[in-house]
Amino acid sequence: DAGITQSPRHKVTETGTPVTLRCHQTENHRYMYWYRQDPGHGLRLIHYSYGVKDTDKGEVSDGYSVSRSKTEDFLLTLESATSSQTSVYFCAISESGGASYEQYFGPGTRLTVT
């Protein structure tokens, strides 16, 4: 299995509080992604990174920001969490972009905003 870890694995937070999720990889892959998974919606891309300090928005980026200061770490921040951001968040990595390159997914973070 690809070396991808996510932390925390579970988090409960209150509406309006900031939350940061971390994705760490040991594969030295260039691309990193953050997805959210919700019933009836499948996986939706939030943000992705194509290199250190290089990031771009995905389909559902509103309310989220990201940072990548090192190749191995990709952080997802919810500046002010809302109940609509209750979801399972997956990090993924790939050698390059597009659908042509296999993505390796982390174990997921279950976030509950009360």
Next chain:
Amino acid sequence: LAKTTQPISMDSYEGQEVNITCSHNNIATNDYITWYQQFPSQGPRFIIQGYKTKVTNEVASLFIPADRKSSTLSLPRVSLSDTAVYYCLVVDNQAGTALIFGKGTTLSVSS
């Protein structure tokens, strides 16, 4: 953005062949169509990818017609362990970096 459509669920028995079709429009003309499998409480895992015609690997086949408006994942002789959610993944034609997953098809295999 590109839109994808997959059946929500499918049922099968062990030993049967299962075909799951994903319809997709406005996808990038120069990128692959990829399928992933997901078990409960795990992240998705790559199964197979293709550009056109037919691709086969040790676990599945993928059929893509010339117009690339759909793709069909074929699982030969399924077993109970194939019970999972299956997703197609395409790239949007307009926003070339936009990765679009289908909403997933839940396959239930019974004995």
